Amino acid sequence: MPEIGKIYEANIIDTTTAGAGVARIDGAVVFADKCAAGDECILRITEAKKNYFLASCEQIVTPSRKRIVNRCPYYARCGGCSLRHVSYKYEGKIKEKTIREALEKADVHDYKLNHIVMPSDERYRNKATFHFSKCGEVGYYENGTHNIIPLADTPCAIVPSEFSDIARFCTNIFGNDSPDSMTLRISTTGKIMIAFDGKRINKSFLSCVEKITDVFPSVCGIFSREKSSGDYISIFGDKYIKNDVCGIKYIVSPNSFFQINYSGAEAIFSQIEKMAGKEPVYNIFDLFCGTGTIGIFLANQHPEAKVIGIEINEAAVENAKMNAALNLTENVSFKRGDASEYAKICGDDSPDLTVIDPPRAGCSKKTIGALLNVMPKRIIYVSCNPFTLARDMKKLEEGGYKLIEATPVNMFPRSEHVETVCLMHIRN
Numbered sequence: 006m007p008e009i010g011k012i013y014e015a016n017i018i019d020t021t022t023a024g025a026g027v028a029r030i031d032g033a034v035v036f037a038d039k040c041a042a043g044d045e046c047i048l049r050i051t052e053a054k055k056n057y058f059l060a061s062c063e064q065i066v067t068p069s070r071k072r073i074v075n076r077c078p079y080y081a082r083c084g085g086c087s088l089r090h091v092s093y094k095y096e097g098k099i100k101e102k103t104i105r106e107a108l109e110k111a112d113v114h115d116y117k118l119n120h121i122v123m124p125s126d127e128r129y130r131n132k133a134t135f136h137f138s139k140c141g142e143v144g145y146y147e148n149g150t151h152n153i154i155p156l157a158d159t160p161c162a163i164v165p166s167e168f169s170d171i172a173r174f175c176t177n178i179f180g181n182d183s184p185d186s187m188t189l190r191i192s193t194t195g196k197i198m199i200a201f202d203g204k205r206i207n208k209s210f211l212s213c214v215e216k217i218t219d220v221f222p223s224v225c226g227i228f229s230r231e232k233s234s235g236d237y238i239s240i241f242g243d244k245y246i247k248n249d250v251c252g253i254k255y256i257v258s259p260n261s262f263f264q265i266n267y268s269g270a271e272a273i274f275s276q277i278e279k280m281a282g283k284e285p286v287y288n289i290f291d292l293f294c295g296t297g298t299i300g301i302f303l304a305n306q307h308p309e310a311k312v313i314g315i316e317i318n319e320a321a322v323e324n325a326k327m328n329a330a331l332n333l334t335e336n337v338s339f340k341r342g343d344a345s346e347y348a349k350i351c352g353d354d355s356p357d358l359t360v361i362d363p364p365r366a367g368c369s370k371k372t373i374g375a376l377l378n379v380m381p382k383r384i385i386y387v388s389c390n391p392f393t394l395a396r397d398m399k400k401l402e403e404g405g406y407k408l409i410e411a412t413p414v415n416m417f418p419r420s421e422h423v424e425t426v427c428l429m430h431i432r433n
């Protein structure tokens with residue numbers, strides 16, 4: 006067994022999505038932060054866990070050919086990215102492998118794993134939250150803490166540079182009277198919406214808002230989030246931003262979910278389009294439908310179908326209804342409810358196709374139960390977590406489905422996260 010505090014020479018044999026190199030030392034598995042398969046390095050064991058050890062990398066003796074030079078000054082401390090030290094191509098391989106292994110471990114086999122779709126890794130995020138410190142600094146939280154990494158001159162490489170400019174401008178105008186945080190969202194046409202958290206609406210705040218909109222004309226709406234109710238109070242301009250994804254218009258308000266990477270969202274829509282096929286489909290359900298993105302897209306692709314979206318968040322349902330009206334899409338409707346109420350909402354309708362796009366936790370037992378009760382002919386499962394995806398796939402396969410194909414989409418380049426779009430059929 007390796008000893009805590011002791012130094013070892015090690016060959017790194019694998020890389021995790023979290024950016025750790027995997028080594029074997031004295032028979033034990035060791036994870037070393039920010040290493041890559043092929044590195045020969047000197048590791049110091051820092052912590053013993055139940056089945057593995059953690060190590061820090063003291064020196065890279067021979068660097069892996071998969072490595073690249075990281076140019077982000079925040080990378081060592083920030084929790085946002087985990088794979089900036091390896092080539093983007095290799096990142097794709099790591100993520101494909103993670104999905105393959107998660108499904109294998111869950112005993113899900115004999116399906117086609119398509120190549121990962123890799124949208125650009127530059128400035129892809131359309132949403133970011135910056136935090137303010139008591140002494141007026143602004144930046145992201147340090148990984149695993151609430152310490153702030155102050156934004157320096159170099160902007161964060163995965164968000165629009167204007168986000169960093171606005172955040173820095175805000176520290177200057179708010180000084181020591183800053184909000185707790187600010188969340189910025191940019192539309193597909195470059196309009197920016199800001200929501201401040203933990204700031205009382207008073208004269209000095211309103212004067213700061215005026216300064217922001219004078220200097221940054223792309224800011225089209227500003228909100229303040231009330232501490233007690235969590236409600237967003239509009240204090241300037243538009244109440245939402247407008248997006249155009251795959252030719253469909255969507256409005257998004259500050260409290261509703263929207264995919265954080267527009268190119269990634271297009272890639273997901275295109276996979277859904279392929280998996281849904283060209284044959285007529287008459288009943289489609291869109292569970293966890295958010296602002297109706299997938300439901301409206303499919304309703305437009307399949308004008309012969311009746312599409313129903315189910316979503317728990319009331320504001321998102323309202324947005325979804327507005328989005329349907331905006332696109333003059335009449336064959337889609339949205340209901341507020343828990344996805345587990347799917348069987349009840351279906352009634353006697355037997356859906357040809359059901360799309361599910363749950364949060365990271367995946368589907369609840371009740372939702373899986375509802376799917377197996379209704380038994381739609383085909384399921385398209387959009388997942389942002391390979392491990393809950395694999396768990397749910399296993400249950401769906403046990404209930405009579407077969408995974409046909411899975412396409413990974415690198416929705417969150419440089420981070421540990423990956424999206425997967427899967428097609429399941431009822432087993433013959």
Ligand SMILES: C[S@@+](CC[C@H](N)C(=O)[O-])C[C@H]1O[C@@H](n2cnc3c(N)ncnc32)[C@H](O)[C@@H]1O
Nearest residue numbers: 262293294295298316317318343344362363364
């Ligand atoms: C990953 S998002 C998908 C949104 C949408 N498909 C899209 O692409 O914009 C998950 C959505 O599920 C909703 N949600 C979470 N738990 C739910 C539940 N139990 N029943 C229905 N919707 C739920 C969230 O509010 C969120 O909008």
